[in-house]
Amino acid sequence: MKIDRRSFLALGIGAAAGTAFTPLPWKLTDDLSIWTQNWPWTPVPEDGDAYYDHSVCTLCPGGCGILVRKINDRIVKIEGMPSHPVNRGGICALGISGPQLLYGPDRVIAPMKRSGARGEGKWTTLSWDDAIAEVLDRLKKLEADNKTEHLACICDTDRGTVPQLFKRMLSLFGSPNFMTTPSMYDSYEAVLKKMHGRKDTLDIGFDFENTDFILSFGSGVIEGWGSPVRMIMANSAWKTKKAKQIQIEQRLSNTAASSNGLFAVKPGTEADLALGLACVIMEEELYDKAFTGAYSTGFPEFRNMVTKNYNPDVVAEKTGIERHLIIELARHFASAGTSSLAICGRGKGQTAGSMMEFMAVHSLNALVGKINTPGGVWSVEHPDYIPWAKEMNVRAAIAGKKRIDEAGSPVYPDSLSLLNRLPSKILESKESPIEMLFVSNANPAYTLAGTDKVIEALGKIPFIVSFSSYMDETADQADLILPNHIYLERYQDVPVRGGLARPVIGLTRPVVEPQYDTMHSGDVVLKLAKGLGGQVGEGFPWDDYKDCLEKTMADRWKELEETGFWTDEAYQPKPWAGAFGGTYGKFAFSDTILPLPDLEGDVKDYPLILIPKESMRISSSHIGDTPFTVKTVPDTELKGKTLVIEINPRTGKEQGLADGKDAVLKTPLGQVRVKVSFFEGIMPGLMAMPKGLGHTAYGKYLKGKGASYNALVGPMEDPVSGQDISWGIRARISRV
Amino acid sequence: MTTSDHKAKGDAPDKAPKGREGSSFGIIVSFFLIGFGLSMAVGWIAFPKLLYSEKQQPFDFNHAIHMDLVDEGCESCHLFREDGTYAGVPTLDQCSGCHEDAQSDSPDEEIFVNEYVANQQEVPWLIYSKQPDCVFFSHAVHVKTAEMECAECHGDIGTSESLKVYRENRITGYSQDIWGANIAGLKKNTWDRMKMDDCGSCHLERMGSKGPCFQCHK
Known part of the structure; x- marks a missing residue:
């Protein structure tokens, strides 16, 4: 008997075989895999008591109520508020990713002063006292030089106490140059002024919940138009009650796909179609005779103009829609169930529209008597809760001073702000007429059409102060950044301007302590005003912003603080007899054919047309996408870091392109390398480009992904309102 | 040769x-x-x-005595919050309502009253059924909606007179109760194990499908 090498080999094999018949390897594998999940550097959410706090989302004009779920002091989730009159528990993808904006890496974490060239991204932090002192020094110098109107301010809106505090400071300082980010609401407000004859500004409202037929002129009803969550809910309700929705658009958007019919008109002929429909309605006597007879003026003239210029044959030729379809659509619109309404404002409504188109569409609503009626289009009175916004002494301080953008001047009497005109006004002057610019809740260096020109104009302004919470494109061009708390860290009233059928004021509340060394912009304005002293200082009698807000809200404050919103539940629009102003107190039809600007670019050099493609997944406003929402962008819009252009296969092949391949897209403003996606759902001759990508600022999650639509498309000024109504540009595309 | x-x-x-x-x-x-x-x-x-x-709990606990004193069974102490979330192990606040002073001469209660209630310190109970953080589990859905008995997953703890020894897996840090006492992973009762397959088999049996991954791993 000899024990040799083979014996030990056998022992080993036996041990191995035996082990395989025990639970050891399987249990050990399982345990090791769990062990790897518990490595100390693996992030694990903090455990603790969960509770909810209520607030309002400010990431778009929608004004949704939110419930913020917290574990201890950390926000872990944002949900829709079920009791809120706007969103009734619903919430969008951007809204739920709010915590990423709060805790994400793109925040400006302290006051910062530029230490390199503009856009170079070199900053040094400074104390709040030093930062405010620097702004004050410059303001005092402007005052001493008697150049107070050389101060300008850009806000996202003029609604609510914070924009009004900025406006008040500017006015008392002596500058009328308070401007706001353009949107379709500017056009609607101008239409209400013109056609309803009211001098005060009214909000447009749509009673979508009670309508049976919706005729949408390019509005992205479920793609961010109006108050987005409300619109998605309204759209679902239309399906349930079998209301009809007809979409007029050049491509099969999500809204078009969910509609009952798509009318792909030639781009830019929407107003023609609206008046063509009006023509049929009048010729077939389908209009509301009670309304046109007793409550309107100019109807016979309007009728003459329309029947003469917009008969279905002419309109069919112009729009490319067959005559019988125009007639059928007009009949449906005029006779649909109990109520029908027509809406406009392209895509998300983030740009203004032509007065021609908006007035034509509004005339359609008026013709069928659906102004201020159930299921129709409403002019909603303001809650008018900021008494100090209308003080005469504030107006007197800027009496006789001209706005740089000429809004409200005899040329553009119905416009309150024309920010789109600012870059060209600056560029055409040798020295910038604006020496100091405040930018709050706005990102004009990204959202205005013709980015290069905008940045060139900003470059001429000697001193720019950004109040942005994030390192956006405009902050990147600023000299000083005074970061605001983000909406989850601050109090602010949010009057909703989202086409709601009643006034709603929301309240954002500080659901967490400010995470960084930021300051409420309202408090900064108060500090600046008090620092300036004199007439300006006296105009700000409040201790701090919260004091101002509480006193302004007066009786409404308690309700706002408790429920998060105030609304007039029983709101009803004024009846026809008292709804209109003007000389006759009647709705004013217009028989003027208003001019429309031509699309930029020469047809020979640029045979195609580039239009924007807007989606809920891409935030195209001053708020950039969050890491989460960027992940939801499909590869038909963004492939890797390359933008994808949608083009009809027929046009694509004519241009020598292949589906999925690289190409170069060129417009008169610039060019960009893209990928091509063939899509049958877009009209031949057109290309659609996702809007909201191609950021040059923000952090790694957003910067450098895709290309910016606004960088390739220039502004188109409406000759009547002065607003930028750009909806596309001529372009060409070639393979590489 | x-x-x-x-x-x-x-x-x-x-x-x-x-x-x-x-x-x-x-x-x-x-x-x-x-x-x-x-x-x-x-x-x-x-x-x-x-x-x-083997680890010892901070002190022993008699479920059976407490069950006799309450009206709503397990939920009397292992309650659901107003928003539907499950509160888990009772907190000091819940217990000290009755145990501000000792109610008996039990040495375990003495430890609780003197060391925890007096110092306002939560009891660091070792939790037999603690699952990894990557698992989302809603007690409300199982207990309220599906009307399952607590014992179906946890065993008949309500009648136990003392706490069993807590056996902690040296590699994972979780209790032995998750894998089960049988090292081969075999079980006789539904409450013998709490691994993913055990959730899956029950879901398959009652709902016809184990459900998608993200149902639990959110």
């Missing part, structure tokens, strides 16, 4: 080598069996003993 060589030389090579080979084979088999047996012993007996360390 080859076989043909042996034959050629007229040797009788068959017997002696056969015996040698037989004994060698026996030794190999023996060693194989020794190895097999040892590893079986290690795998089935030593490994489970080594894998778990």
Whole structure:
């Protein structure tokens, strides 16, 4: 008997075989895999008591109520508020990713002063006292030089106490140059002024919940138009009650796909179609005779103009829609169930529209008597809760001073702000007429059409102060950044301007302590005003912003603080007899054919047309996408870091392109390398480009992904309102 | 040396080598069996003993006594919050309502009152059913909606008079109750194990599908 090498080999094999018949390897594998999940550097959410706090989302004009779920002091989730009159528990993808904006890496974490060239991204932090002192020094110098109107301010809106505090400071300082980010609401407000004859500004409202037929002129009803969550809910309700929705658009958007019919008109002929429909309605006597007879003026003239210029044959030729379809659509619109309404404002409504188109569409609503009626289009009175916004002494301080953008001047009497005109006004002057610019809740260096020109104009302004919470494109061009708390860290009233059928004021509340060394912009304005002293200082009698807000809200404050919103539940629009102003107190039809600007670019050099493609997944406003929402962008819009252009296969092949391949897209403003996606759902001759990508600022999650639509498309000024109504540009595309 | 060589030389090579080979084979088999047996012993007996360390709870707890005193069974103390979330192990606040002072002469209650209630310190209970953080589990859905009994997953703890020893897996840090007392992972009762497959088999049986990954791993 000899024990040799083979014996030990056998022992080993036996041990191995035996082990395989025990639970050891399987249990050990399982345990090791769990062990790897518990490595100390693996992030694990903090455990603790969960509770909810209520607030309002400010990431778009929608004004949704939110419930913020917290574990201890950390926000872990944002949900829709079920009791809120706007969103009734619903919430969008951007809204739920709010915590990423709060805790994400793109925040400006302290006051910062530029230490390199503009856009170079070199900053040094400074104390709040030093930062405010620097702004004050410059303001005092402007005052001493008697150049107070050389101060300008850009806000996202003029609604609510914070924009009004900025406006008040500017006015008392002596500058009328308070401007706001353009949107379709500017056009609607101008239409209400013109056609309803009211001098005060009214909000447009749509009673979508009670309508049976919706005729949408390019509005992205479920793609961010109006108050987005409300619109998605309204759209679902239309399906349930079998209301009809007809979409007029050049491509099969999500809204078009969910509609009952798509009318792909030639781009830019929407107003023609609206008046063509009006023509049929009048010729077939389908209009509301009670309304046109007793409550309107100019109807016979309007009728003459329309029947003469917009008969279905002419309109069919112009729009490319067959005559019988125009007639059928007009009949449906005029006779649909109990109520029908027509809406406009392209895509998300983030740009203004032509007065021609908006007035034509509004005339359609008026013709069928659906102004201020159930299921129709409403002019909603303001809650008018900021008494100090209308003080005469504030107006007197800027009496006789001209706005740089000429809004409200005899040329553009119905416009309150024309920010789109600012870059060209600056560029055409040798020295910038604006020496100091405040930018709050706005990102004009990204959202205005013709980015290069905008940045060139900003470059001429000697001193720019950004109040942005994030390192956006405009902050990147600023000299000083005074970061605001983000909406989850601050109090602010949010009057909703989202086409709601009643006034709603929301309240954002500080659901967490400010995470960084930021300051409420309202408090900064108060500090600046008090620092300036004199007439300006006296105009700000409040201790701090919260004091101002509480006193302004007066009786409404308690309700706002408790429920998060105030609304007039029983709101009803004024009846026809008292709804209109003007000389006759009647709705004013217009028989003027208003001019429309031509699309930029020469047809020979640029045979195609580039239009924007807007989606809920891409935030195209001053708020950039969050890491989460960027992940939801499909590869038909963004492939890797390359933008994808949608083009009809027929046009694509004519241009020598292949589906999925690289190409170069060129417009008169610039060019960009893209990928091509063939899509049958877009009209031949057109290309659609996702809007909201191609950021040059923000952090790694957003910067450098895709290309910016606004960088390739220039502004188109409406000759009547002065607003930028750009909806596309001529372009060409070639393979590489 | 080859076989043909042996034959050629007229040797009788068959017997002696056969015996040698037989004994060698026996030794190999023996060693194989020794190895097999040892590893079986290690795998089935030593490994489970080594894998778990025994830990004592801060003090003992008698579920049975408490069950007699309450009206709503387990939910009297292991309650659901107003928003539907499950509160888990009762907090000091809940207990100190009755145990501000000792109610009996139990040495365990004495520890609770003197060391925890008096110092306003939460009891660091070792939780037998604690699952990894990557798992989302809603008690409300199972207890309220599906009307399952607590015992179906946790066993009949309500009648126990003392807490069992907490065996902590030295590698994962979780309780032995998750894998189950049987090291082979076999179970007789639904509450013997709490692994993903156990959730899955119940879901498959009652709902027709194990459900998508993200149902629990959000």
